[in-house]
Amino acid sequence: MSGRIPFVNTRNVWKVDDTFLGLIHNAVCPHFQLVSWSSLFLGICLVVFIIMHIIYPPGGYSLFLQLPTQMETLCLNIHAFQQNKAKFYTLFTAMFIHYSYSHIVVNTVFGIFIMYELEYCWKWSILAALVAGIAANCLAVVTMNGLVLGFSGVICACVGIIIAALILHCSYLRAMYSGAFYCVFCFMILLLILVIGISPAGVVHLFGILFGLLFGLALYPVIP
8 A cells, every 4th residue: 555645636746847848747647657557558559559550551540440350369359259268368458459549549648637646546556447447348248249449448447446436535535625525526427427428338438437446445545
């Protein structure tokens, strides 16, 4: 346990750097760490995205998505998985493949806003979210059809862990930051609606949030 109070600015980062770039850093991601689990997994997503453009020119991802054999090699094709259990590794690899530019941009932006702050509060949170994302893919295998890919399940698990932290530290946070606490809680409700969405992928998002919530309630350190 790190001894950090969840979601409290203990470093007074707002006064560290008053330059333009410093203000942007403090406002967007004050606890960014290059060497971190968050950087590692977001970096893998970006590297895989770039490699696909190199391997499949000139169409890049567009061409890759049109090749069923290649898709079944790395992505979680639920029908293929049910026919061949040897493809169990796709439960993991599918999380680092994305449908399109907009898909990876949205996941990266959400990850930057959420993952670094969560990891600062609890350094093992991102690994817990990764396991929750794999669990969400496993549940998708028995409840869905089609393809499952993208890092959204892990990011949604991070949201679930944040909700668990708010629940576990409800009394403390409400006493210390009564107005801000309710604003954050309302924001989390709106964020839930946004990340779950109305698409078929919303089912995986929901699974990610639920597993993240369960893991958070079970594992998130509570400061006495």
